[in-house]
Amino acid sequence: MTGSLRKSGIEVLGDIPWGTHFCQFYETPQDLLYTEAAFFKAGLQHNEYCLWILSETNKELTVEEAASTLRKLLPDLDDYLAADKLEIVSREEWFLKEGIYDLKAIAERFSEKLKQALLRGFDGMRVNGGGAWLLDHFEGELHKLEKKIDQFIVGQPLIILCNFPLPHILGNDMFDVMHNHQFGIARRYGKWEVFETPELLQAKASLKKMNEDLEQLNNKLEQRVAERTQQLDEAVQYLKIEITDHKKAEELLTESYQQIRALTEHLQNIREEEQIRIARELHDEIGQQLTVLKLNADWLREEIDSPDKTIQKKFKDHMAMVDTAIQSVRKISTELRPSALDDMGLAAAMDWHLNEFEKRTNIQSYFLKSEKQPELSAKVQTAFFRIFQEALTNVARHARASEVKVTLTQKNSHLHLSIHDNGAGFDPQKAKEKRTLGLLGMKERAAMIGANYQVQSKSGEGTTVSVLLPIHE
Ligand SMILES: Nc1ncnc2c1ncn2[C@@H]1O[C@H](COP(=O)(O)OP(=O)(O)OP(=O)(O)O)[C@@H](O)[C@H]1O
Ligand SMILES: [Mg+2]
Numbered sequence: 001m002t003g004s005l006r007k008s009g010i011e012v013l014g015d016i017p018w019g020t021h022f023c024q025f026y027e028t029p030q031d032l033l034y035t036e037a038a039f040f041k042a043g044l045q046h047n048e049y050c051l052w053i054l055s056e057t058n059k060e061l062t063v064e065e066a067a068s069t070l071r072k073l074l075p076d077l078d079d080y081l082a083a084d085k086l087e088i089v090s091r092e093e094w095f096l097k098e099g100i101y102d103l104k105a106i107a108e109r110f111s112e113k114l115k116q117a118l119l120r121g122f123d124g125m126r127v128n129g130g131g132a133w134l135l136d137h138f139e140g141e142l143h144k145l146e147k148k149i150d151q152f153i154v155g156q157p158l159i160i161l162c163n164f165p166l167p168h169i170l171g172n173d174m175f176d177v178m179h180n181h182q183f184g185i186a187r188r189y190g191k192w193e194v195f196e197t198p199e200l201l202q203a204k205a206s207l208k209k210m211n212e213d214l215e216q217l218n219n220k221l222e223q224r225v226a227e228r229t230q231q232l233d234e235a236v237q238y239l240k241i242e243i244t245d246h247k248k249a250e251e252l253l254t255e256s257y258q259q260i261r262a263l264t265e266h267l268q269n270i271r272e273e274e275q276i277r278i279a280r281e282l283h284d285e286i287g288q289q290l291t292v293l294k295l296n297a298d299w300l301r302e303e304i305d306s307p308d309k310t311i312q313k314k315f316k317d318h319m320a321m322v323d324t325a326i327q328s329v330r331k332i333s334t335e336l337r338p339s340a341l342d343d344m345g346l347a348a349a350m351d352w353h354l355n356e357f358e359k360r361t362n363i364q365s366y367f368l369k370s371e372k373q374p375e376l377s378a379k380v381q382t383a384f385f386r387i388f389q390e391a392l393t394n395v396a397r398h399a400r401a402s403e404v405k406v407t408l409t410q411k412n413s414h415l416h417l418s419i420h421d422n423g424a425g426f427d428p429q430k431a432k433e434k435r436t437l438g439l440l441g442m443k444e445r446a447a448m449i450g451a452n453y454q455v456q457s458k459s460g461e462g463t464t465v466s467v468l469l470p471i472h473e
Contacts, residue, residue, distance in 0.1 A: 006124075006159060009042025010035060012185060012192040018124055021146075021153050023131075023162045023181040025169065031187040032056070032163060036128055037073035039161055043126040044080050048159075049117035053129030055091035057136065057168055063088045085122075091133065101138055107148050114158055124157025131162045131177070132169055146180035265448050272337075272382055279336040287329045294322045338385075346381045347373050347408055350388055354406060361396050363421075364403040370410045374471050383445040384408075384417055384467065387453075390438050391419040391465040399423025399463060410471070418466040425457045442467075 005015040016022075026032040036052070043050045052070075054061050061069070066088055071077045080086040092099075095106060110127075117125045134142040149160055164177055166188065178184055184195040301315045333339075341349035347369050358365040376384075388406070395404050401423030409416050431439060439455060442465065446453030451469035 006048070006126075007042040007046055008159075009038040009040070010185065010192075011038075012194055016159065018157045018159065019153050019155060021149055021160045021162075021182055023164055023177055023184045025164050025166045025184060025186040025188075027166050027188040031190065032165075033069060033073065034190075035161075035185075035187055036163075037070055039126065039128055040070075040086060041074055043159075044074075044076075044085055047121075047123045049113075049120070049122040049125040050080075050086040051113060051125060051127045051129075052086065052088045053091065053094045053127065054088065055095065055130040055133055056163065057130065057133045057165060063090060091130075094129070101141065103141070103144060103148060106145070107152060110149075110152065110158075114156065118157070124159070126159040126161070128161045128163065130164070132164050135169075135173060143176055143180060146177075150180065261444070261447070264444055268445070268448075275336045279333040279339075282329050282333040282336070283339075287326065287333070290322055290326045290329060294319065294326070297322065341381060341385055342378075345373060346376060346384055349381075349385055350406065350408065353385075353389065353392070357392050357396070357404075363395065363401055366403070366405045368405070368407040368409070370408065372410070373408070374410055374415060376415075376471075380449050380469065383449045383451075384415075384469075387442045387445055387465070387467055388417065388419060390442055394438055395419070395421045395423065395463075398426070401462065413471055415469045415471050416466065417469075418464055420462060420464040422462045425459050425461045425463055427459060428455050428457055 005017055008014065008016045008020075024032075024035055026035065040050045040052065052066065054063065054066050067077060067081065074080075077086070081088075094109065095101060097105065114125050131142050131146065134145065146162070152158075153160060162177075162181065166186070169177060178195060186193040186195065297315070297318055301319075304311065306312065338349045338352060340352050351367055351369075354365050354367050357363070392404070395401055399421045401421035404419065404421045406420075407416065407418050428439075442455075443453050446467050449469060451467050454466050454468075455463065456466075457463035
């Protein structure tokens with residue numbers, strides 16, 4: 001509040017801040033009254049409490065006389081007086097209560113008056129009074145009074161204007177008066193002049209310099225903001241391009257991944273068909289031929305029927321060799337593609353394979369399967385069988401397990417395959433770094449038939465491979 005500007009009412013001054021303590025020099029009583037009327041009018045119109053202390057040296061006015069003189073310039077005066085917005089007090093009442101001049105009491109009177117004004121809802125208070133009379137009656141007191149006012153007024157919603165008649169105030173007194181006020185104005189024969197003290201001039205100069213510095217700083221700041229904004233714009237632009245490139249690269253990557261997947265599927269189908277063909281050829285062609293060889297050899301042995309022990313032994317060895325060859329052909333062709341898979345379905349083929357696995361590895365194997373198995377396409381059967389095969393191969397190669405449990409069950413329209421071993425286990429995250437193909441192949445095969453695939457394993461806690469396929473019956 002104290003920082004806001006107020007109307008001074010005096011043309012040469014315009015607006016002044018709260019806390020202004022200034023003086024005016026006047027030549028004639030008309031000059032004085034003109035200023036006082038303008039000064040109070042501005043205060044009264046802007047919600048300020050006005051205090052007029054009658055204390056001029058040249059002519060002692062009574063309160064009534066002062067009011068009637070002011071009334072000529074301020075027609076609403078009586079309304080203001082009636083509403084107690086303007087108060088006119090005599091010098092005796094204000095400065096010499098009970099005939100005593102007491103600076104402390106005077107200061108308290110100012111303070112109390114301001115407090116009351118604020119309590120009554122005024123924005124602040126403006127005061128006008130004469131000071132020159134003190135020079136005649138109390139030597140040195142004018143200086144003390146002005147100094148006290150100067151200290152008191154700081155930060156208060158208060159404006160004080162002190163009057164000094166020009167013919168009365170001369171030489172040193174004039175300097176003292178100027179020194180004790182922030183600035184002075186003079187009204188001489190109807191004309192205005194403004195006197196500024198060196199402190200005020202200096203303050204104004206500093207203010208001007210500060211304003212200039214501030215403007216410069218502002219300009220610099222604006223320039224910096226503009227530069228930063230441009231940099232930011234450039235960065236955003238760059239980021240936009242980066243994001244677009246990144247998106248394009250991602251799309252390309254997804255596209256190539258899909259192509260690789262399709263190619264893998266295609267290759268696996270070809271491989272599967274090729275294995276079926278080779279298995280069949282081995283079984284039908286070589287197997288047939290070996291059987292013919294065996295029959296021929298039998299016939300020859302009977303025809304020759306030699307008692308020669310060496311010939312008999314040769315024939316026996318030959319027959320054993322042919323039997324072994326027949327078994328090898330069967331084994332190889334079954335491993336390439338167990339005919340049970342095509343003939344008897346997935347569960348039977350797995351059963352057969354698990355038996356072979358147990359015989360070969362001595363790992364205790366258990367197979368748990370649902371009584372009724374769903375009808376599955378050749379593609380799904382092959383994928384399940386190959387995953388199961390690879391999982392068992394891994395158990396044999398890496399797990400050092402003593403038992404393996406396989407389940408093939410149907411639950412809530414899902415077919416669930418799991419291969420669990422009680423072996424050493426491993427860290428699937430680290431296994432990925434090895435760039436091997438077994439686990440990856442299982443994952444791809446599951447993805448190709450739309451199944452969910454998972455490997456759960458922990459060092460020392462065995463491994464479980466599971467595949468979950470939604471089925472619609
Ligand atoms: N059942 C398991 N028990 C213990 N470790 C396993 C098991 N299965 C896989 N691992 C570990 O995970 C690694 C990756 O398996 P993955 O089948 O991909 O590769 P691989 O069997 O070493 O080689 P290949 O590509 O011929 O299959 C294995 O090298 C092994 O360390
Ligand atoms: Mg493997």
